Amino acid sequence: xxxxxxxxxxxxxxxxxxxxxxxxxxxxxxxxxxxxxxxxxxxxxxxxxxxxxxxxxxxxxxxxxxxxxxxxxxxxxxxxxxxxxxxxxxxxxxxxxxxxxxxxxxxxxxxxxxxxxxxx
Amino acid sequence: xxxxxxxxxxxxxxxxxxxxxxxxxxxxxxxxxxxxxxxxxxxxxxxxxxxxxxxxxxxxxxxxxxxxxxxxxxxxxxxxxxxxxxxxxxxxxxxxxxxxxxxxxxxxxxxxxxxxxxxx
Numbered sequence: 282x283x284x285x286x287x288x289x290x291x292x293x294x295x296x297x298x299x300x301x302x303x304x305x306x307x308x309x310x311x312x313x314x315x316x317x318x319x320x321x322x323x324x325x326x327x328x329x330x331x332x333x334x335x336x337x338x339x340x341x342x343x344x345x346x347x348x349x350x351x352x353x354x355x356x357x358x359x360x361x362x363x364x365x366x367x368x369x370x371x372x373x374x375x376x377x378x379x380x381x382x383x384x385x386x387x388x389x390x391x392x393x394x395x396x397x398x399x400x401x
Numbered sequence: 402x403x404x405x406x407x408x409x410x411x412x413x414x415x416x417x418x419x420x421x422x423x424x425x426x427x428x429x430x431x432x433x434x435x436x437x438x439x440x441x442x443x444x445x446x447x448x449x450x451x452x453x454x455x456x457x458x459x460x461x462x463x464x465x466x467x468x469x470x471x472x473x474x475x476x477x478x479x480x481x482x483x484x485x486x487x488x489x490x491x492x493x494x495x496x497x498x499x500x501x502x503x504x505x506x507x508x509x510x511x512x513x514x515x516x517x518x519x520x521x
Contacts, residue, residue, distance in 0.1 A: 286420070289500075290410040293509060296516035300406070301509070341517035365512070372509040380409075383499050389413060389421070389492040392485070396416035397461035 284381040285390055291376065300342035301373060308335050309370050312348060313362045321360075336360070343369075404501040405510055411496065420462035421493060428455050429490050432468060433482045441480075456480070463489075 282289050282303065292302040299305070311321035322332030339347045347366030351358040362370070384390065402409050402423065412422040419425070431441035442452030459467045467486030471478040482490070504510065 286414045288412045292408045294406045294408055295513050298517040300513045344512055344514055372507055376507050379503050380500050387492055387496050392464055393415050393420045394464055397418040
């Protein structure tokens, strides 16, 4: 997430895996819109394999599913974000918003040039 | 910065450069303790070149210096964190602390396993 010149990245860890972060938040939103993992991947310019790996990491990292998939005949039939998935997404976006507000109020934003001086 | 299973990375950008972030915050603290860029790099297990590049990026990104260096005879004589550098560092650490408090109060932290299920 970017606010002015401040970039904030929040990742929720599960051992060495990332249970949730910016990429998975975007993917959940895209699955919600597109109704499938493949459609969501396409909408985000992400390979099906990459999108599937992110969904699988969420499945392995959370005690309750964030995404329900409907498999059939070796082909994906569609996917939907569960209520729990929606709640996690809301909490993540809310925390991002709160962090953004803090950042805007911080003196840290001031005193930084728009572009760096050239290398010497 | 890590709070429980949440990892938060805050970077202050200046064009394509990073004006301030976790590495530069640690480096300023180390320069303050060690009194030189080389000593700070050693204390952080960082090459002199890497430490110098971080200090140079700060010099090019901020309108006011965060570090004063005392050069002499081709050799570094020492470095110190300026008042402005201290103020930026304080603001950065304060913002980290506030973000940590928000995260602790968020429902996001719950429901994540300690370790992921194995790959299938």
